[in-house]
Amino acid sequence: MTGGPDEGVPTLFLIAGEPSGDALGARLMAATRRLTGGRVRFAGIGGERMVAEGLESLFPMAELTLFGIFELLPHLPNLIRRIDQTVTEIARSRPSAVVGIDSPGFTVRVARKVRAVSPDIPLIHYVAPTVWAWKPKRAAKYAAIYDHLLAVLPFEPPYFEKEGLACSFVGHSVVESGAGRGDGGRFRDRHGLAQTDRIIAVLPGSRKGEVSRLLPDFGATLGLLRQDHGNLVAVVPTVATVRDRVAAAIADWPVRSILVEGDAAKYDAFAAAEVALAASGTVALELALACLPSVIAYRLNPVTVALYRRLIRVKYVNLVNLMLDRMLVPELLQQDCRPDRLAAELRRLLDDPAARQAQVDGVAEVARWLGQGDTPPSERAAAAILDVVARHRRQSPAQAG
CATH class of the missing domain: 3.40.50.2000 (Glycogen Phosphorylase B;)
Incomplete structure (x- = not known):
């Protein structure tokens, strides 16, 4: 966990499972620091970009970079062990919020277990699942687990809001990548x-x-x-x-x-x-x-x-x-x-x-x-997360810090 024991400074437990999520997480970390003047701490799981931003990853993110049912099966025992390890660490450290970044095969399973053992910790998911593409019933499943969802596409929030899940369109932070500014x-x-x-x-x-x-x-x-x-x-x-x-x-x-x-x-x-x-x-x-x-x-x-x-x-x-x-x-x-x-x-x-x-x-x-030309998507995401943390603190002052 980065940062010192400063009373009232929020701690965000971030979980990324693949390089695209690592990039989102790194931009989110930088944006959150900008918005808070550096008064924020981070813990969780991430790759080389999040580590470069100061994250001490609970274990190597590369263990989670899997895709496909049959590709996943040989790694299932280790995946289950890492899920349990992550949930245990969240319950022990009691962060201000847990933010899963895409990778639903891992992050949703962690969130579900955290909800069961520590129901007062706010749970946020960054990158809405593509319910408009497949498995529309996932909207209701996410609503039963999460407190807030961050969507990267402008047409996504209504799918989740009708299930009672607060959802913010933040834009896709790929527009901050510099992809169009090469030499x-x-x-x-x-x-x-x-x-x-x-x-x-x-x-x-x-x-x-x-x-x-x-x-x-x-x-x-x-x-x-x-x-x-x-x-x-x-x-x-x-x-x-x-x-x-x-x-x-x-x-x-x-x-x-x-x-x-x-x-x-x-x-x-x-x-x-x-x-x-x-x-x-x-x-x-x-x-x-x-x-x-x-x-x-x-x-x-x-x-x-x-x-x-x-x-x-x-x-x-x-x-x-x-x-x-x-x-x-x-x-x-x-x-x-x-x-x-x-x-x-x-x-x-x-x-x-x-x-x-x-x-x-x-x-x-x-x-x-995708959100190019406005407030950077990572700052929109950071602002939405900090707002969830602030509202939770007002409702549960004993959990502040």
């Missing part, structure tokens, strides 16, 4: 790239399972593109949890491949690139903010997908396409995630300026919807 010239200079080199950003994900499934197809895709784009250079942004795995996979790719880490290098790469090939996820929003035309791909365990397809109620997986209600950014999923299909879509973007411009024009509207 392409700096990137080319740093890596000795000529102006004639055509750069493709390749983003295979941040989970071990997804990079293992996607990297072979991505490498084969580059081999097909190289046949008529001999000056192609792949830039592969990665994170620490999968760095070694990604580095080993791209070592024998058929085009020059540059591995980069960190947001600054990633966003410089976006500015230098002409197109991107990316795993589905938050990175799709970063690419939209960078106005980088993209193709989105994903592959899961087939049994997991068969189960999900019975529940999913939307036509697209990419949030850009969902918000526009049309297929602006190509999505190639499961059996369609093949090198020949991926190469065909990327070739169209590389060779057709009109196709590239169509994506750039479409994502501009999405950026506005």
Whole structure:
């Protein structure tokens, strides 16, 4: 737990389970410090970004970076142990509020147990579940557990408010990432790239399972593109949890491949690139903010997908396409995630300026919807959390501090 024993200073117990949540948590920590003049303490679970903001993580966040039913099963005993450890720590330390950041497979289970053993601790969830996409009954489930919900999309609050759960639209803090402010010239200079080199950003994900499934197809895709784009250079942004795995996979790719880490290098790469090939996820929003035309791909365990397809109620997986209600950014999923299909879509973007411009024009509207240009979303989220803490203290003065 960071900070000293200062009477009346709130302590927020934050729980992030994957890199996108870690980024949200780090921005939330910084924003909360700004709003309180530094009079706040943090505890919980987070990754390298939250640790850089001063969090002492209860255990490594990498243990929670899992996805898919069958991908999760081998890790279930450890996951249960970590849930119990987290609940025990929250009950012992009695923070001013617990804030789960996405990762519902872990955070909701923790919150449910905390509600049972320490019902007076405020529970907040950051990133509303996509009840409009699948499992609408989750709105009622969240209302039975949480005191407040923070939504990143403007149309989400009514789904939860009708169940009696207070919900604030705060915007998506990806707009604070700097994704659209990279320096392409700096990137080319740093890596000795000529102006004639055509750069493709390749983003295979941040989970071990997804990079293992996607990297072979991505490498084969580059081999097909190289046949008529001999000056192609792949830039592969990665994170620490999968760095070694990604580095080993791209070592024998058929085009020059540059591995980069960190947001600054990633966003410089976006500015230098002409197109991107990316795993589905938050990175799709970063690419939209960078106005980088993209193709989105994903592959899961087939049994997991068969189960999900019975529940999913939307036509697209990419949030850009969902918000526009049309297929602006190509999505190639499961059996369609093949090198020949991926190469065909990327070739169209590389060779057709009109196709590239169509994506750039479409994502501009999405950026506005995500909250760009107003109060930073992280500050809106921090203000909402501090308001929950303040109201709880007024109602339960014995719990203050």
